[in-house]
Every structure is written in C-alpha cells, then in structure tokens.
Amino acid sequence: MSGVQRAGAGQGAAAAVQLLVTLSFLPRVVEAQVTGVLDDCLCDIDSIDNFNTFKIYPKIKKLQERDYFRYYKVNLKRPCPFWAEDGHCSIKDCHVEPCPESKIPVGIKAGSSNKYLKVANNTKELEDCEQASKLGAINSTLSNQSKEAFIDWARYDDSQDHFCELDDERSPAAQYVDLLLNPERYTGYKGSSAWRVWNSIYEENCFKPRSVYRPLNPLAPSRGEDNGESFYTWLEGLCLEKRVFYKLISGLHASINLHLCANYLLKETWGKPSWGPNMKEFKRRFDPVETKGEGPRRLKNLYFLYLIELRALSKVAPYFERSIVDLYTGNVEEDADTKTLLLNIFQDTKSFPMHFDEKSMFAGDKKGAKSLKEEFRLHFKNISRIMDCVGCDKCRLWGKLQTQGLGTALKILFSEKEIQKLPENSPSKGFQLTRQEIVALLNAFGRLSTSIRELQNFKVLLQHSR
Numbered sequence: 001m002s003g004v005q006r007a008g009a010g011q012g013a014a015a016a017v018q019l020l021v022t023l024s025f026l027p028r029v030v031e032a033q034v035t036g037v038l039d040d041c042l043c044d045i046d047s048i049d050n051f052n053t054f055k056i057y058p059k060i061k062k063l064q065e066r067d068y069f070r071y072y073k074v075n076l077k078r079p080c081p082f083w084a085e086d087g088h089c090s091i092k093d094c095h096v097e098p099c100p101e102s103k104i105p106v107g108i109k110a111g112s113s114n115k116y117l118k119v120a121n122n123t124k125e126l127e128d129c130e131q132a133s134k135l136g137a138i139n140s141t142l143s144n145q146s147k148e149a150f151i152d153w154a155r156y157d158d159s160q161d162h163f164c165e166l167d168d169e170r171s172p173a174a175q176y177v178d179l180l181l182n183p184e185r186y187t188g189y190k191g192s193s194a195w196r197v198w199n200s201i202y203e204e205n206c207f208k209p210r211s212v213y214r215p216l217n218p219l220a221p222s223r224g225e226d227n228g229e230s231f232y233t234w235l236e237g238l239c240l241e242k243r244v245f246y247k248l249i250s251g252l253h254a255s256i257n258l259h260l261c262a263n264y265l266l267k268e269t270w271g272k273p274s275w276g277p278n279m280k281e282f283k284r285r286f287d288p289v290e291t292k293g294e295g296p297r298r299l300k301n302l303y304f305l306y307l308i309e310l311r312a313l314s315k316v317a318p319y320f321e322r323s324i325v326d327l328y329t330g331n332v333e334e335d336a337d338t339k340t341l342l343l344n345i346f347q348d349t350k351s352f353p354m355h356f357d358e359k360s361m362f363a364g365d366k367k368g369a370k371s372l373k374e375e376f377r378l379h380f381k382n383i384s385r386i387m388d389c390v391g392c393d394k395c396r397l398w399g400k401l402q403t404q405g406l407g408t409a410l411k412i413l414f415s416e417k418e419i420q421k422l423p424e425n426s427p428s429k430g431f432q433l434t435r436q437e438i439v440a441l442l443n444a445f446g447r448l449s450t451s452i453r454e455l456q457n458f459k460v461l462l463q464h465s466r
Helices: 003-016 045-064 106-110 144-159 192-205 229-236 240-262 279-286 294-321 332-351 366-389 393-413 416-420 435-464
Strands: 020-026 029-035 071-075 174-178 264-269 272-276
Touching: 045 294, 045 332, 045 435, 071 393, 071 435, 192 240, 192 366, 229 240, 240 264, 240 279, 240 294, 240 366, 240 393, 240 435, 279 294, 279 435, 294 332, 294 393, 294 416, 294 435, 366 393, 393 435
Parallel strands: none
Antiparallel strands: 020 029, 071 174, 264 272
8 A cells, every 4th residue: 555545544535625724813923834734645734844854854954965965067157048148147145156176076077977886987096187087988897788788878868858958067167066055045136037037937837828827926917816716726627737737836936935035144244144034035925914825825835846856755765775876976985874874865755654646647548648748848848948047146056956856856756667677786778867866856855855944943933023
C-alpha cells in the first residue's frame, strides 16, 4: 500500500476537505494560520511542519554547506529570448560574486558536467588548475565496455528531453558561484522589470486564457474586486495536471517572496548591512486582509510544491544508493560523509507517510496523456528560459537554480520505470542526472525547507507583536 493510500485509509472523507484558513485577529496584526488538509493530495500541513522542522531542515541545511552542493555553475549573461532587456540592475545587492578558479575543488572543475562519479574523475594528483582543465576525458584504464557506456551516457545527456533549459557549462560565460557567499535575499529589485517576468510566467505559461485574470492583477478590468472568485472557478474546472502546474508556479513564487521577507535589508550603518525578517513586507505579501485572501492560498501552494519535491527525492533515492555514484570533489573523506548525509536525507523522505501520488497525473488515454505531458514539459521549459530575462543577477541566479531544481524533480517523477531499471555498477542511458541538476535539485528543496521554517518564525514574531 502506498503512502497516499495509507493516509487515505485513515483520513476517509478528508480527501474532499479544502485547506482551512484560520484567522486569528491580533491588535493591528492579522496572523494567517494555515492548517488542515491540502487540495489534490492527502496530507495535512501540521504533519509537513513537524516533519520538516525535526527531520529535514537540519540535515538539508548541513548538506548545502558541503563543497559538492555549494558550488553551482551558471551562465548569468545569456540574453533574454523574449523581449529587449531593460538593462541589468545597478543596485549593489543585485551583484553576484563569481568564485575564483583556485577556490573550486579539483574534483568538481576537472569533471565535465555529467561526470560526478569518482570513476569518471579518476586522475593522478592534480598539480595546478591548468592540468585540471584537461581532465574531462574518460580515464584510459577503463574497459572498452565502460567507455561505451560513458559515451552512451553523454549521448543521452545531449539528446534527452529536459523540463528545463540547461546552461551550457562549457560556455566561456558560465562561471562557478559559491551559493553560501551569494545568499538569496531582498535586493531592491522591483518595479516594471520584475513585474514583467512574473506576469509573463503566469499569463502566458499557466494554461490560462487571457479573459481570465489573476487576483490582485492591476490589469484586470475589475481590479480583483471579485476577490478572485472567477479565477478560482476557472482553476477548479481545469484537469488535475494543469491545476498542479499553476500551484507549482504559485508555490515557487511564494517561497521566493518568503526568502525576501526573511532576509531583508533592515538598515546599513557605516557600510555594514543588517539583514533580518521584515514584518511589514511579510504582511504586504501574505496577510489575508491586505491580500484579499490571496496570502493563505499562496502559502498553501508552497506546501504543495514542498510535497512534490519531497516525493521526487524519495523516488530518486535508488539512483544515489548505487555504489557507482560518488559525489566527487577530490576530498575522499568529505565525499564519503556527503554521500552518507544525502542517503540519510533520502531515508527520511521515504519515511514520510503522506506522499503526493504522481501516478494520478497523465493517467488518461495514452495518446492524450502523452500530448498533455509534452505540453506540460514545454510550458515549464519556457518558464526556465524566462529566468534569463530577470534583470537582477542575484535574483536570476536563484531563479534559475530553483526552476532547474523543480524541473529536475518533475523529470524524476515521470521517470520511475527508468530509475527502477538502473544497473548497480555501470552508468545507464535510460536515466541520468548531471551534476548541475543534482546541485539544483537539493538546493531548491533546501530553499523550500527553509521557507517553511521561516514561515514558522514569522508566526512566532506575529504572536509576540501583540
């Protein structure tokens, strides 16, 4: 019996229960307490909060500090493919500091984008960076059979259908970024440029007719005066797959907004900035009164997105449990510890009893389901391309990483058969993940875990402000 079925047996009619939003009115403060059962899956929010706080968050935070996961190669100079760029943000906090080559672990920079295995990076001691740059080739001691497997692997990587537009890591414009030294936080990037990006995502890529307006959209004829009733009537009339798509994008948007609220520039004294939670900004984005009920819906979608990526991690665990997979940086001891920590996180994800059931998606007639799945994939891939239109480099960095992480999660969820057929001791051309995808997947989930943790902190702050 699956996790969803077990939960369903205990929940009974709870499948039909909508998310309950309890409003606790405090003096001058309205606290949105999101509780109850999520739509389109059998899981209650309190269970997610407890699971994340006590099992996931401490470990994923630790994992993100490991060398393998802190260095992310990205091209922040790709031109916007959809409209003439407004120019890059000149605010100093928008700047991303690339990592010097000398700081990158030799095992990371020696391997090509999809060679994260020790066997694919089996070299003599690297004496300098120049030598390291020449070591992308397969080790000459490998058997011909292994060589052919690696060639098939590379060919598969080049041709497979991704849910995201991946950066070419071989491009001279691609640079390594230390994610710990370039944290996601409020940069001051806002206005027409930021609005244009999100408006394009929602209006042109979420299966929505132009006659239906999102709540609080200033371009709507009613300016949202119906409190989104017409929009949500339309949304509930969609098939499950298209509802899920919208909730994933809304959840990602909510998560990003939470990070900005939690890491806000509060003041700057003598050039030393002070970052912390901004209650006013949090209320502006999520308060049920100030957002006309939209805030709690956005937070509900954050939890839904968390469940989707949690499910993907539980499904991809067998891929990493194989002995051939070694998260290689060149530091043997740390690499072993990193893999142990990652497998420990996977064990926790598999223990969660109320997973989203992805088998409920694309389950109609084969031809229709295949067409819908391809439409779903192309829409999401388009959104990943829109991230190259973000004018703030730091916002672009984290936008690209988190959309790529979600795209990788979707790729995993719809590759179950390929994952089950993976050979133990050799690469498989049926399913592979590049290092870029692995780093994005775990960091994106880490961002969601942090969002839910930060939401708990805001609830405490709201209570203390009485």
